[in-house]
Amino acid sequence: MHKLLKNCGTKKIIVVLTLTLLTFFSANVVFSEMRITTHDGKIINVPVNSKDIKIIEFTQEEAGISIEGVWDSSIGFKYNITQSGNNFIWTVAAPISEQGKGTLSDKSIKASWSGTNGSGSASGRITSIDSSNRAKRIEWGNGVVFYR
DSSP states (O other), X not given: OHHHHHHSOHHHHHHHHHHHHHHHHHTTOOOSEEEEEOTXXXXXXXXXXXXXXXXXXXXXXXXXXXXXXXXXXXXXXXXXXXXXXXXXXXXXXXXXXXXXXXXXETTEEEXXXXXXXXXXXXXXXXXXXXXTSXXXXXXXXXXXXXXX
16 A cells, blocks of 8 residues: 555545445445554554445645654753654653653644753744654754754
């Protein structure tokens, strides 16, 4: 399927999948759930009542910027960031204990945090991205810089 997505335009994929599903519906087959495999291999089972479905449209969103992973910072802390879509969380284990969370919107980023040094929030900008859409540098409005 990955090769199909790479070699075909989104419109072609929509047509192929829609025709396949219409064939199932016209054969009076009733679906109780639809299985979706995400780009990272997770399987999601979605309950459906196929008699209620008139049109199914499939689109492929452009991949967002990834900030997931371990980051160094200009203040000497290491941040471990996990990401789900446009939301992320971070932890700092040493030299302080801190948890943060935030959101991404294109190259803009917002976060709030709390820990042994207190709490705060900041907005920033992703200023460097590699060829695989992985962020390499984040400059925060409070002067802190994350880099990897």
